[in-house]
Amino acid sequence: MNRWKFTLLAGLCAATLASGFGNAALAGKLEDVLQRGKLIVGTGVGNPPWHFRDEKGDMAGFDVDVAKIVAKGLFGDDTKIEYVNQASDARIPNLVTDKVDITCQFMTVTAERAQQVNFTIPYYREGVGLMMTAGGKYKSRDEMKAAGAGVTVSVLQNVYAEEMVHYALPEAKVDQYESVDLMYQALNSGRADAAATDMSSLQWFMKQNPGKYVDGGYGWNPQTYSCAVKRGDQDFLNFVNIAFREALTGVEFGTYSKSFEMWFGVKPPEPKVGFPEELR
Amino acid sequence: MEHFLHELWIARWALAQGLLLTVEISAASILCGSLIGLLAGIGLTYGKWPLRLPIRAAVDSIRGIPVLVLILASFYLLTFAGINLTAVESGLFALSIFCGAHMGEIIRGALQSIPVTQIDAGRAIGLTFPKILIYVLIPQAMRQIMPVWVNTGAELVKASTLLSVIGTGELLLRTQEIVGRNFMTLEFYALCGFLYFLINSVIERLGKFASRRFALQ
Numbered sequence: 001m002n003r004w005k006f007t008l009l010a011g012l013c014a015a016t017l018a019s020g021f022g023n024a025a026l027a028g029k030l031e032d033v034l035q036r037g038k039l040i041v042g043t044g045v046g047n048p049p050w051h052f053r054d055e056k057g058d059m060a061g062f063d064v065d066v067a068k069i070v071a072k073g074l075f076g077d078d079t080k081i082e083y084v085n086q087a088s089d090a091r092i093p094n095l096v097t098d099k100v101d102i103t104c105q106f107m108t109v110t111a112e113r114a115q116q117v118n119f120t121i122p123y124y125r126e127g128v129g130l131m132m133t134a135g136g137k138y139k140s141r142d143e144m145k146a147a148g149a150g151v152t153v154s155v156l157q158n159v160y161a162e163e164m165v166h167y168a169l170p171e172a173k174v175d176q177y178e179s180v181d182l183m184y185q186a187l188n189s190g191r192a193d194a195a196a197t198d199m200s201s202l203q204w205f206m207k208q209n210p211g212k213y214v215d216g217g218y219g220w221n222p223q224t225y226s227c228a229v230k231r232g233d234q235d236f237l238n239f240v241n242i243a244f245r246e247a248l249t250g251v252e253f254g255t256y257s258k259s260f261e262m263w264f265g266v267k268p269p270e271p272k273v274g275f276p277e278e279l280r
Numbered sequence: 281m282e283h284f285l286h287e288l289w290i291a292r293w294a295l296a297q298g299l300l301l302t303v304e305i306s307a308a309s310i311l312c313g314s315l316i317g318l319l320a321g322i323g324l325t326y327g328k329w330p331l332r333l334p335i336r337a338a339v340d341s342i343r344g345i346p347v348l349v350l351i352l353a354s355f356y357l358l359t360f361a362g363i364n365l366t367a368v369e370s371g372l373f374a375l376s377i378f379c380g381a382h383m384g385e386i387i388r389g390a391l392q393s394i395p396v397t398q399i400d401a402g403r404a405i406g407l408t409f410p411k412i413l414i415y416v417l418i419p420q421a422m423r424q425i426m427p428v429w430v431n432t433g434a435e436l437v438k439a440s441t442l443l444s445v446i447g448t449g450e451l452l453l454r455t456q457e458i459v460g461r462n463f464m465t466l467e468f469y470a471l472c473g474f475l476y477f478l479i480n481s482v483i484e485r486l487g488k489f490a491s492r493r494f495a496l497q
Contacts, residue, residue, distance in 0.1 A: 045453070046460025053457045055290045084367070085447030097359040179456070185465045205463075 029229070029236035033101055038080045041067040042100030045085050046179050049204040049263035050106045059083050062200075063104040065259035066123050066227065066244075069252060070102060073243035088157075092116050095230045102240065104227040106198070117228040120240045123248065123256075124225040128164060129199040130216025131187070131206065138193055141218040144169055154183045154192035164221055165196050200264055207265065249278055284467045291458045291468075298454030299475055305368070305450060306437045306479070309375035313436070314429070316376065317383020322413065324388040335384070342381035347439045350374040355446045371443040379436050386428045390421035422494040430487030434480045441476075451475060 033039055043051040043063050054060040059081075068078035084100050091103045095117050106126070109119050130141055130153075138144045144151045148171040155161045157176045165174045175192055177183040180201060186192040195202070199219055206213050227244075229237055247256040249271040260268045271277070288295075323335045342350070354370035365373060394417055402412035444453035455472040459465050 045457045048461060052460050053294070054461070057294050085449065085453065087445060087447075090446070093356055097356050098364065099355075099359075179460065181459050181463050181465050184463060208463075 029101060029233045030239055033074060033236075037075070038082050039067070039071045039074060040082045040084060040099075040101045041071075042084045042086045042091065042094045042103040043067065043105045044088065046181060047106070047201065049200060051104075062124070062259060062263040063106060065255075065263075066247075067102065067104045069247045069255060070227075070240055070243050072252070072255075073239070091228065095228060098230065101236075102227050102229050106225050107228055108223040109226045113228075116231065118231050118233075118237045119226040119228050120237065121244050121248075122224040122226045123244055124200075126223050126225055127199045127219040128168075128196055128221040129202050129219050130168065130194045130196050131202045131213050132194045132216060133187060134212055134214050136193065136214075139214065141168060141216040144172065144194060144216070149173065151194065152192045153194050153196050154186035155196045156180060156183055168196070168218060168220055203265065204263070245278075249276070284464060287458075287462050287464055287467075288471070291462075294454045294458060295451070295471075295475075298449060298451035299479075301368075301449055302437070302440055302451040302476075303479060305372060305375065305443065305448070306433070306440050309372055309379055309440075310433050310436055312372070312376035313379020313432075314383050316380025317387055320380060320384030321387025321391060324384060325391040326409075339381045339384045342377055343385065347374070347378050348442050348445070350378055351442055351446060367443070367446045367448040370446065371440070371448045375436060375439060375443075378439065379432060382432050383429070386425060386432070387421065390424040391417060393424065394420050419494065423491075423496070426487060426491040426494060430484055430491075433483045433487070437476065437479050437483065 041064075043059070045051060045053055045059075047061070049061050051059065051061040051063040064083075067081060071081045072078040074080070084094065086094050086100070086103070086105070088105065091105055091107055092113065094100045095103055103117075107113075107119075108126075109122065113119070130144070132138055138147065138151070145168075151169060151172040152175055153165050153169060153172045154175050154177055155165055157178055158164070161176050162174050165172055175186060177186060180197065183192075183195050183197065184205065187195045194216060202215065206215065227240065229240060243252075246252050253271055257268055257270075260266075320335050320339055323331050324339070327335070345353075351371060351374040354365060354374040355367065358365055358370065358373075398416055398420070399412055402416045407415065440450055441452040443450055444456065447453070451472060455468050459468050462468075
C-alpha cells in the first residue's frame with residue numbers, strides 16, 4: 001500500500017512539474033475554477049429524471065439542476081458549466097484524475113467511498129421500489145414474495161444489487177443491467193417479472209408511460225445522494241456545501257424547490273422561518 | 281413507425297453530430313495509424329536490431345492489450361504522467377497506436393514477402409535505399425496491404441464505439457443518450473447499427489477502388 005501511495009505521489013509530483021503551472025495548481029480548486037470561468041461537472045446522460053439530454057440536446061435533470069446551483073453560486077450564471085459525460089464507474093476515477101471539478105450523478109454516500117472522495121452535504125434521499133407491467137403475472141410485492149425463486153428482477157448494475165433486491169424478495173433471481181433503458185427493456189420483453197430501481201426513476205417512467213406499468217407498493221433501502229469533489233480541498237468543499245445548504249434552507253430554496261417539483265412531482269417542505277431548524 | 285419518425289426528427293442533430301465525430305475520429309486515427317504503421321513496418325523489416333527491438337516490443341505489447349484497456353489507459357493513466365488529455369484526444373491517441381501496431385505488422389509481412397532480389401535490382405540501376413522503397417518495394421507491397429488495410433479500417437470504425445465509455449460523444453454514445461430519453465431501444469440501436477454498416481461499406485468501396493490502382497494489369 002505504501003509503495004502504491006509513493007508511486008501515486010511521485011506521479012502527481014511529476015504531473016505538477018511537467019504541466020508547468022505549479023502555482024495555479026497550488027492555489028486551490030475554488031481559485032482554479034473561478035479563473036477558468038466555468039465549472040467542469042461530471043455526470044451521466046441516460047438516466048432521467050436525474051441526468052439526460054432533453055429534446056433540444058441540452059443537459060437536464062435533477063443532478064444537472066443541482067450542479068447549476070453551484071455554477072450560479074460561483075459565477076452568478078448557471079450556464080457556465082462544461083459537462084463531462086461519465087459512466088457510473090467513472091465517477092471516482094474522474095475526480096481523482098482531475099477530469100472534473102465535481103461529480104453530481106446520483107451518487108450514493110457510503111463510508112467506503114468517502115475514503116476516496118469528499119462528499120458534499122446531501123441533496124436528496126432515495127429509496128428503491130418495484131415496477132411491473134400492467135396486466136402482468138404479478139401485481140404486487142406480496143405476490144412476488146409468495147412466488148419465491150420463480151421471480152426474476154431486473155436491476156441496475158451495482159455492488160449492492162443482489163443484497164438490495166433480496167431484502168424485499170429474498171428468493172428472487174437478480175439480473176443486472178448496465179443502464180436503465182436495458183433494465184426496462186428486460187421487463188418489457190418478459191425476461192424479468194419486475195424492475196427494481198430508484199423510486200424516483202420509476203415514478204418518472206410511469207409518468208411518461210401512463211397506464212402501462214404498476215407500482216409494487218413497497219419502498220425500502222434508503223440512500224443518501226450527494227455530489228462529490230476530489231479529496232483534500234476543504235476550501236472548495238466548504239464552498240459547495242454552503243451553496244447547497246442555502247439551496248435547501250435559504251435564499252436559493254426557490255430554485256431548488258422548483259426543480260424538485262419538476263422532476264419528482266411533489267414540493268419539498270418549506271424551510272421554517274425563525275430559528276434555523278436544521279441546527280436543533 | 282410514425283412515433284419513431286417523430287423521435288428521429290427530434291434527434292436528427294444529435295445523431296448527425298455523433299456520426300460526424302465517428303467519421304472524423306475514425307478517419308484521423310486510420311491516417312495517423314497508417315503513418316505510424318508504415319514507419320514501424322519499414323523499421324521492423326529493414327532496421328538493425330537496436331531499432332528493431334524497441335519497435336517489436338511496442339508493437340507486440342500494444343497488440344496484446346485489448347483496445348478498451350488502451351482507451352481507458354490513455355484517459356486515466358496518462359494523467360499521472362502529467363498529460364491530461366480530453367476524451368476525444370485520448371480516444372484518438374489510443375486508436376492511432378492500436379491501428380499503428382496492427383498496420384506495422386501487416387506492412388512488415390508485405391515487405392518481407394518481396395524477394396530480396398528486387399532490392400539488388402534497384403541497387404543495380406543506382407537507386408538509393410529510400411528511392412528503392414518508394415519506387416520498387418512499397419508499390420509491390422501495396423497489393424498485399426490494401427485488402428488487409430480496408431479490413432483494419434472497418435475494425436477501427438467499430439472499435440471507435442468503445443470511446444463511449446470515456447464520454448466521447450460519438451455515434452453510439454449519442455444513440456445511448458437518445459434511448460435514455462425516449463426508451464426506444466430497438467429502433468435506435470438498429471438505426472445506429474445501420475449507420476455503422478453504411479460507414480464501413482463506404483470504406484470497402486473506397487478500398488476496392490484503390491486496390492484496382494495497384495493491381496497487376
